[in-house]
Amino acid sequence: MLQEIGYSTKTNNKSIYSDFREIIKTELINKGYASCNTDIFVVKPNDLFYLQLSYERNVFFTEDSFVQITISEYEKICSLSSKINKSILLGIYLYIKQFIMNYPGDIAPAKISFPSKSQIAKGLDTSISTVENGLSVLESYKLIYIRRDMFVENKKEEGVFVPTRNVYALDPMELEGDSVLIELERIYGKRIYNKDDVPGEIRYLTKMKGE
Structure with missing residues (x-):
């Protein structure tokens, strides 16, 4: 110790x-x-x-309205070999996990989370680049799983499709199928497409300086 x-x-x-x-x-x-x-x-x-x-x-366990973390999760994150501060990695993990709900019943929404990188950065009082690096570390150690390459039509340009935010899960099975697309459609109010199904031009967003 x-x-x-x-x-x-x-x-x-x-x-x-x-x-x-x-x-x-x-x-x-x-x-x-x-x-x-x-x-x-x-x-x-x-x-x-x-x-x-x-x-x-x-x-590690509470009935209050706080995100729960097991001893195993805590020890795994603290033992990671990374240059990123462990408190940042733990913060990113908990920020993502807090939005993953356990719904009762056999038919339940996918256990996924989709905060934007800017939301995570603001919540942890850090930079987006730090969040991106932290996500990469957590993903490489299979502590989180990320689904990318989903697209929505640009509000300003008809027929032009841009990437949606990432979708996160603690179990890779939760990211399979169309349930992820359905959940994102509730946020964007538009149909969400996998990359291979996009019915138009794909255009990736350009990062602004400082983001």
Whole structure:
């Protein structure tokens, strides 16, 4: 755990262990997030001890209206090999996941999310280029899946079709079929086409400086 947060365990500086014990005691045990049947302050650095997370005060699951993340998801993102700050990657992942709803019943809409890159960037107070790089990392590690190459008719030019926003999912099966197109049509108010079905000219949007 010390190594995970950036401390070296190859040191004789015992204050590191004391500080770490103090954090576990005051921030986790005393605040009710976990319990331990061992006295934290007498555990030797090479000894194992166990923390039992509290069900009532579990930081990973909540009945409140917040996006949920599992321990497995959290650990996967934190262990990624990337130059991008892990908090940014986690923020992008959670921003996308918060719009993916679990609807009851056998016949339910696709579990997808389609915030624009500018929305994600604004929500995380970062740049669009950082969001694009983060999406690339998350996609490469198969933490998210992205469907692209869908087009809608340009509002200003009849017969000219431009790309829609990306559509995201946590399961690649959710991106298959026409259900994704139907969901996007609700947003755009127009028919959405796959690239091979576009009945006109495809024109890609030009990025403006600073975007």
